[in-house]
Amino acid sequence: MALFDGNKTLKRLQNRYRLVIMNDDTYEEVITFKLTRMSVYVALSTIFVILIGLTVALVSFTNLKYYLPGYGNPSERREYIQLKYRTDSLEREMQMKDQYLESIKKVLVGGVVENRDTTALKMPSVEKSDD
Secondary structure (H helix, E strand, C coil), X not given: CCCCCHHHHHHHHHCEEEEEEECCCCCCEEEEEEEEHHHHHHXXXXXXXXXXXXXXXXXXXXXXXXXXXXXXXXXXXXXXXXHHHHHHHHHHHHHXXXXXXXXXXXXXXXXXXXXXXXXXXXXXXXXXXCC
């Protein structure tokens, strides 16, 4: 198994290279860059971080944030909560009415109700709402 040689890797990152851009018709050098692998890595990493920062800034400081799932208006959130409370209370009302109608059907058909104690009924607690 080969051992990691950090000294060799550091030397490879510091080797100098020349990037020459030439005009193909006249073979004239247009521009020349002296680069190392380290400078290329640093430049690409910097560009990557800047692009991520610009994207985050664009989304968070403009109206694009409203297109993200889970992000919404506070007034819409309040409306959703109120609608959820109303739906829950309507479900409870429906269950109570269904229980009442079932007991009336049993009485009309002639079914004998053995438990005549009204304290045994499952009555939900009444909560006040700020409507």
